[in-house]
Amino acid sequence: MTLMRVLVADDQDLFRGGFAMILGAQDDISVVGEAADGAEAIAKAVELEPDLVLMDIRMPHVDGVTATAEICRRTSAKVLVLTMYDIDDYVYEALRAGASGFLLKDVRRDDLVRAVRLVAAGESLLAPSVTRRLIEDVVRRGTPRPTLRARLGTLTEREIDTLRQIARGLSNAEIAAELVVSEHTVKTHVSNLLTKLGLRDRAQAVMFAYESGLAVAGS
CATH class of the missing domain: 3.40.50.2300 (Response regulator)
Known part of the structure; x- marks a missing residue:
């Protein structure tokens, strides 16, 4: 072990x-x-x-x-x-x-x-209250960062869909149900998008989704 x-x-x-x-x-x-x-x-x-x-x-x-x-x-x-x-x-x-x-x-x-x-x-x-505060902070700071938006071009359509669901706070199992794919496929998408975007984990992915403008508060 x-x-x-x-x-x-x-x-x-x-x-x-x-x-x-x-x-x-x-x-x-x-x-x-x-x-x-x-x-x-x-x-x-x-x-x-x-x-x-x-x-x-x-x-x-x-x-x-x-x-x-x-x-x-x-x-x-x-x-x-x-x-x-x-x-x-x-x-x-x-x-x-x-x-x-x-x-x-x-x-x-x-x-x-x-x-x-x-x-x-x-x-x-991330507790829901923390996620909300992070989103509010992004909104308060204004316009999405263009450099981050450009990095979304490295992702496939399915990886972008997965990132949107991560920003909603969904687990891998919930994302699998939402996108009608296997949980293993979701894990692969999550791993790939984190690598392509240079992010450490899902917490950073949530912030990236909002700071890039991919996810919008209240949507």
Whole structure:
């Protein structure tokens, strides 16, 4: 069995130790390190090369947003951010910086493990409230970016259809039903469009769809 390597970053000992203990107890997860602030998280992510970093969004010295951006730039690790409130503006900045999703810090044990497995496998974890805020932010900033629109030309018609459904927040199974194709075919389309557009995961795909003008708020 290949173990999923996880780094836990949180400035509060109680949370950091608790998350590490829960994840480390799983047969398929290995907690390879812990970090007490963003600077340490960056250094350990580069050194230890984890598959996923569980990142507290608010930490002293170097915060989780800055650390997320640097880790996504310098490593292939996925980042799952932790926050006390789902309306935390830092969450949206972290998603723009490359995070694959977020969890509330009072998450249940089973939901934490499930979320880590999902994100490590390439899924995103976005609550509807977060998706709405991201869309509102794009709309507030105005005109779609032409450079992004041009990149849509690299996609096939089916890949564009798939991207539209991702922007709606649909799962692979739901997209398969919507487009009347197999779930395996959807997975292939998702993988191809992420590669062609240079995106890390579905969270970035949602933002790309709206920022390119492919998806329109309220549609």
